[in-house]
Amino acid sequence: MTDTPGRPLPDAVVIVLYGATGDLASRMVLPALDEVRRRGLVPEHWAVIGCSTEDLDDARFRDHVAEAVRAGGAGEDNTDAGAWIERVRYAGGGFTEDDAGELPQVLTEVSQQVGDAAGTEPLLVHFLAVPPGAFASITRGLGRHGLAEGSRVVFEKPYGTSLESFEELDRDVKEVLSEEQIFRIDHFLGKEGVQTLYVLRFANQLFGSEWDRSSVEQVQIDVPEDLDVTNRIRFYEETGAALDMIVTHLFQVAGQVAMEPPADLRDPDSVNDARERVLQAFRQLDPAQDVVLGQFEGYRQIDGAAPDSTTDTFAAVRLWVDTERWRGVPFLLRTGKRMATKAQRVTLVLRPPFGPLAEEMDVPNTVQIDISGDGEVRLGITVKTPGPELTYSSGTAVLELDDVPGGEPLSPYASLIHDVLTGDRSLFTTADGLRAAFTAFAPLQGKDRPVPAVYAPGSWGPAEARELPAPHRWMLGE
Numbered sequence: 104m105t106d107t108p109g110r111p112l113p114d115a116v117v118i119v120l121y122g123a124t125g126d127l128a129s130r131m132v133l134p135a136l137d138e139v140r141r142r143g144l145v146p147e148h149w150a151v152i153g154c155s156t157e158d159l160d161d162a163r164f165r166d167h168v169a170e171a172v173r174a175g176g177a178g179e180d181n182t183d184a185g186a187w188i189e190r191v192r193y194a195g196g197g198f199t200e201d202d203a204g205e206l207p208q209v210l211t212e213v214s215q216q217v218g219d220a221a222g223t224e225p226l227l228v229h230f231l232a233v234p235p236g237a238f239a240s241i242t243r244g245l246g247r248h249g250l251a252e253g254s255r256v257v258f259e260k261p262y263g264t265s266l267e268s269f270e271e272l273d274r275d276v277k278e279v280l281s282e283e284q285i286f287r288i289d290h291f292l293g294k295e296g297v298q299t300l301y302v303l304r305f306a307n308q309l310f311g312s313e314w315d316r317s318s319v320e321q322v323q324i325d326v327p328e329d330l331d332v333t334n335r336i337r338f339y340e341e342t343g344a345a346l347d348m349i350v351t352h353l354f355q356v357a358g359q360v361a362m363e364p365p366a367d368l369r370d371p372d373s374v375n376d377a378r379e380r381v382l383q384a385f386r387q388l389d390p391a392q393d394v395v396l397g398q399f400e401g402y403r404q405i406d407g408a409a410p411d412s413t414t415d416t417f418a419a420v421r422l423w424v425d426t427e428r429w430r431g432v433p434f435l436l437r438t439g440k441r442m443a444t445k446a447q448r449v450t451l452v453l454r455p456p457f458g459p460l461a462e463e464m465d466v467p468n469t470v471q472i473d474i475s476g477d478g479e480v481r482l483g484i485t486v487k488t489p490g491p492e493l494t495y496s497s498g499t500a501v502l503e504l505d506d507v508p509g510g511e512p513l514s515p516y517a518s519l520i521h522d523v524l525t526g527d528r529s530l531f532t533t534a535d536g537l538r539a540a541f542t543a544f545a546p547l548q549g550k551d552r553p554v555p556a557v558y559a560p561g562s563w564g565p566a567e568a569r570e571l572p573a574p575h576r577w578m579l580g581e
């Protein structure tokens with residue numbers, strides 16, 4: 104078992120996974136539960152209960168878990184997974200305020216077993232991998248059926264889709280839970296590359312001393328995807344790229360880049376506070392100057408899309424962070440579906456050097472952090488071209504994080520689940536942070552929202568988006 108320094112795992116835990124047969128639970132959460140188990144990041148005494156609407160028995164649900172874990176890529180030698188899966192229980196009938204289904208009975212049995220074995224009452228974790236429309240009803244149910252007290256509750260995204268719906272949901276949730284019990288997931292914050300951002304900055308004077316407007320000309324947070332949306336068209340028609348990615352993931356990553364130094368990096372509240380506080384300095388987006396939306400050609404022909412749909416499948420924005428550190432430095436955020444490539448990169452574009460070479464450098468230095476997969480740090484630097492002449496070449500030095508001695512990257516969901524178990528809230532969004540994010544984003548949900556420009560599938564999005572990073576280009580392409 105591995106505790107976060109200063110943050111022990113509880114002696115015993117029971118995790119209830121709501122929506123246990125759904126897509127997210129099957130593809131992400133169940134494999135991540137096995138990952139934390141394999142890595143020794145769960146207490147000795149732990150159990151999982153799946154809760155969903157489907158009519159299954161324990162045996163059939165265990166088959167489902169085994170298949171999810173196998174498909175999640177645990178590897179051929181994951182033979183001991185059977186031991187925990189054999190203890191998994193299933194509670195059918197769903198769970199709402201009015202009808203708790205089979206859960207109370209199953210939970211009583213499992214808590215008793217785990218508690219007896221551990222000699223202490225287990226911590227109860229509720230993981231809500233259910234459609235957002237069910238968040239409020241399940242939370243009220245936790246209160247009404249006596250399952251809220253002392254528990255931790257994980258909410259999937261989106262926790263609200265506008266400032267108003269966020270406030271309404273948060274009001275409902277807070278009638279039952281305190282802020283300290285609430286863990287709002289943004290899985291981008293669990294990525295190794297995103298977590299390395301502040302360590303890179305605060306542990307290395309080389310970067311820490313330059314992490315402001317005196318050295319950084321612009322910040323790019325670029326997440327192009329080549330994915331299609333055909334299999335998620337209902338969700339996509341209601342959401343679009345900006346709401347799905349910008350106000351959620353990319354704003355949080357921007358907060359991670361832009362935050363002021365936390366008082367104590369080992370204190371989750373202090374880290375969380377620093378990141379979420381800077382969101383309050385995000386200026387409201389200006390749709391006329393700073394936003395380009397796009398829709399890929401052919402989107403409206405997808406079965407399920409409205410023939411006159413104005414849903415955005417691409418969004419690029421120029422965000423301004425009104426703090427002393429970042430005043431005047433554009434944060435350029437871009438994402439879209441069916442683009443030329445799939446990548447996830449944060450780039451700090453540095454100002455030209457002072458001194459004798461200032462006029463000669465036409466390729467800017469960059470600090471790049473790849474936040475996909477296990478993460479990578481890349482330094483775009485200029486060196487003397489080896490040879491007899493004094494000429495210059497730009498190159499990239501790459502550090503893959505899984506090559507770091509002792510490094511064994513965790514997937515984002517495994518990392519965040521471990522944090523829930525230890526009660527570390529540093530990588531979870533707060534109500535104040537989300538309020539600030541939705542406030543900055545609100546102009547994109549009003550009458551001034553731009554009409555999406557059409558772009559060719561497989562491209563870098565609408566041509567208009569090329570202007571946003573001027574005088575530079577999007578570092579990943581076009």
Ligand SMILES: NC(=O)C1=CN([C@@H]2O[C@H](COP(=O)(O)OP(=O)(O)OC[C@H]3O[C@@H](n4cnc5c(N)ncnc54)[C@H](OP(=O)(O)O)[C@@H]3O)[C@@H](O)[C@H]2O)C=CC1
Pocket residue numbers: 121122123124125126127128154155156157197198199231232233234235237241259260261
């Ligand atoms: N899928 C993904 O890639 C991602 C999903 N998310 C978020 O994860 C959450 C789940 O999404 P996803 O897995 O795709 O959705 P799914 O529809 O695939 O799964 C949700 C499951 O929850 C069940 N459910 C609904 N209400 C209840 C209830 N009251 N009690 C117990 N179970 C219930 C549903 O049953 P039934 O079908 O019978 O209603 C369904 O099995 C959403 O908040 C989504 O926004 C976030 C990021 C990515």
Ligand SMILES: O=C1O[C@H](COP(=O)(O)O)[C@@H](O)[C@H](O)[C@H]1O
Pocket residue numbers: 328330347
């Ligand atoms: O939440 C979401 O994230 C994915 C990208 O996630 P990643 O695991 O590939 O980093 C995105 O494709 C999806 O539209 C969005 O809902």
